[in-house]
Amino acid sequence: MNGDTEYDNDYWMTHDVNICDKQTIKSLMHPALEEHNKSLTWIQETAKEINANIVISTNEYYDPKKHNSAIYMKGRKSNISYKIEINYHPRIANLCAKRIDEISINEENFRILNKFIISKMITFNVRWYDLRIMDWSSICIENESGIMSWPGDIIVSVMNALYNDIYSALDSKMNTLRSTLIEALPVYWFVNKQFYNISYNNIALLSESLEDLHYTDVSDSMDEFSQKTLTIRKLIKIIYQEDDEFKEYE
Amino acid sequence: MNLRSMNSMRGDSSFWWNDSINICEKESLNSINYSNYNELKEVFDSIEHKAREIDAEIIITKGKRYKSDMGKYFYIKFKGEKSKISYRITGIYEPLITNLIYKRLNEISANERTDKDDVGIMLDGQFQFDIEWFDILEKNWRKFDHSGEHYGTDLDLGFMECKKHWIVDIMDFLHKDVISSLEPDMGKLREMLAEALPQYWFVNEQVDNITFDDIASLSERYIDLALISNLREKSKYTSKLNTIKKLIKKMY
Numbered sequence: 001m002n003g004d005t006e007y008d009n010d011y012w013m014t015h016d017v018n019i020c021d022k023q024t025i026k027s028l029m030h031p032a033l034e035e036h037n038k039s040l041t042w043i044q045e046t047a048k049e050i051n052a053n054i055v056i057s058t059n060e061y062y063d064p065k066k067h068n069s070a071i072y073m074k075g076r077k078s079n080i081s082y083k084i085e086i087n088y089h090p091r092i093a094n095l096c097a098k099r100i101d102e103i104s105i106n107e108e109n110f111r112i113l114n115k116f117i118i119s120k121m122i123t124f125n126v127r128w129y130d131l132r133i134m135d136w137s138s139i140c141i142e143n144e145s146g147i148m149s150w151p152g153d154i155i156v157s158v159m160n161a162l163y164n165d166i167y168s169a170l171d172s173k174m175n176t177l178r179s180t181l182i183e184a185l186p187v188y189w190f191v192n193k194q195f196y197n198i199s200y201n202n203i204a205l206l207s208e209s210l211e212d213l214h215y216t217d218v219s220d221s222m223d224e225f226s227q228k229t230l231t232i233r234k235l236i237k238i239i240y241q242e243d244d245e246f247k248e249y250e
Numbered sequence: 251m252n253l254r255s256m257n258s259m260r261g262d263s264s265f266w267w268n269d270s271i272n273i274c275e276k277e278s279l280n281s282i283n284y285s286n287y288n289e290l291k292e293v294f295d296s297i298e299h300k301a302r303e304i305d306a307e308i309i310i311t312k313g314k315r316y317k318s319d320m321g322k323y324f325y326i327k328f329k330g331e332k333s334k335i336s337y338r339i340t341g342i343y344e345p346l347i348t349n350l351i352y353k354r355l356n357e358i359s360a361n362e363r364t365d366k367d368d369v370g371i372m373l374d375g376q377f378q379f380d381i382e383w384f385d386i387l388e389k390n391w392r393k394f395d396h397s398g399e400h401y402g403t404d405l406d407l408g409f410m411e412c413k414k415h416w417i418v419d420i421m422d423f424l425h426k427d428v429i430s431s432l433e434p435d436m437g438k439l440r441e442m443l444a445e446a447l448p449q450y451w452f453v454n455e456q457v458d459n460i461t462f463d464d465i466a467s468l469s470e471r472y473i474d475l476a477l478i479s480n481l482r483e484k485s486k487y488t489s490k491l492n493t494i495k496k497l498i499k500k501m502y
Contacts, residue, residue, distance in 0.1 A: 089387075095386065095449075095452050098452055098453070098454070099452050099454065099462070102461075102462065103462040104463075108463075108466065108467070109462055109463050111470065112444075112448050112466035112470055113462070116387075116444075116445050116469070117387070
């Protein structure tokens with residue numbers, strides 16, 4: 001007997017998804033996981049708001065144990081193309097559904113429930129489209145929050161962060177997004193993917209400022225980091241000709 | 251001529267190449283010990299004895315996964331008594347090395363065996379063990395590195411004696427996993443339990459009507475304990491370990 005046959009008789013080992021809804025994110029819903037379903041609905045609503053495209057794919061790397069989907073979207077100002085690859089593991093959802101109704105979820109038990117079960121039900125990778133190599137490059141974005149959020153909720157946060165990428169990159173923890181923008185902004189300028197008639201000098205200045213911020217150690221000098229952040233915000237405001245919009249993300 | 255008598259032909263310089271199994275004992279671990287070496291038989295006997303005691307299943311197989319084509323491997327599969335976590339110990343036995351060693355081992359004195367690293371390396375080569383637990387989410391066996399803890403190879407005991415104790419103790423410790431986790435040196439075991447216990451709760455494999463809150467609380471405390479040094483913060487460490495002990499007592 002090897003590992004593949006362990007627990008095979010249990011119904012929750014099934015990998016099936018709801019075939020009636022296979023072309024939409026609803027196919028990833030589970031009848032017994034209300035919160036999970038809510039978070040998927042939230043993804044769908046957010047996708048509409050930010051004009052993102054959700055694709056439920058069965059590509060050449062298709063693995064029947066998990067269902068691969070992707071959200072394609074662009075940065076609101078940067079126009080950089082992003083892809084959030086979503087791997088949904090129905091077997092883990094089924095396992096979770098088996099006894100979740102016996103748990104009165106609170107902050108304390110959710111930490112363990114999320115760390116070892118729920119977070120593995122949907123995993124995701126974030127990528128940006130690198131025009132130089134004509135391929136998707138990885139951006140490492142991880143969920144560090146201890147709050148009670150289902151994987152779908154985290155994906156919504158990521159979608160919003162990528163949509164507002166230029167401002168999100170000013171967050172001290174957004175290291176990899178920041179380093180992505182340092183490269184991607186000049187690259188996307190060349191294909192004229194940005195609006196607002198931005199000059200290359202301005203893009204280069206923004207990229208350099210982000211690079212400078214990137215090498216500022218926030219743990220060493222919080223004040224210095226905040227000061228640089230403020231300067232970049234002003235620069236963004238000028239480059240993207242913002243007035244009221246600036247306040248929204250301040 | 252049967253295999254045992256073939257093996258006893260000490261004058262045959264190539265006998266140790268033999269990789270056949272003793273078909274008369276093919277259901278027991280001794281089926282892969284066709285060498286007539288009592289020390290080895292004792293190791294296998296004590297593993298089998300412990301397996302009966304803890305209701306473990308021993309599966310003997312052969313394959314080409316490891317060092318040589320002649321390598322035999324066997325699985326010892328069992329569950330944690332309280333946790334119901336599935337464990338698998340894979341033993342890889344290289345008869346080629348055993349036969350080679352025992353060809354002239356009697357020419358080396360017992361003291362020399364313990365003193366010389368190269369003898370130890372040779373002795374070590376005849377046996378290897380992988381320890382794994384079954385991850386329900388990944389639906390696969392996951393390596394559980396136990397080697398750095400508590401049970402190192404102690405040649406002072408005599409190699410075979412040590413190996414016998416080592417593997418039997420591992421079986422025992424994993425079978426009583428929840429209790430074993432109270433030993434300060436069992437950090438890796440605690441790390442694994444913190445992850446595995448919540449999973450196994452969902453498949454309803456655990457006894458005693460344990461709630462998820464209890465499991466989450468235990469798991470959290472294991473993680474918490476891992477952040478404290480047993481050496482630098484001795485009293486804090488002991489106090490947290492005692493809390494875990496009380497929790498386990500209450501749960502089980």
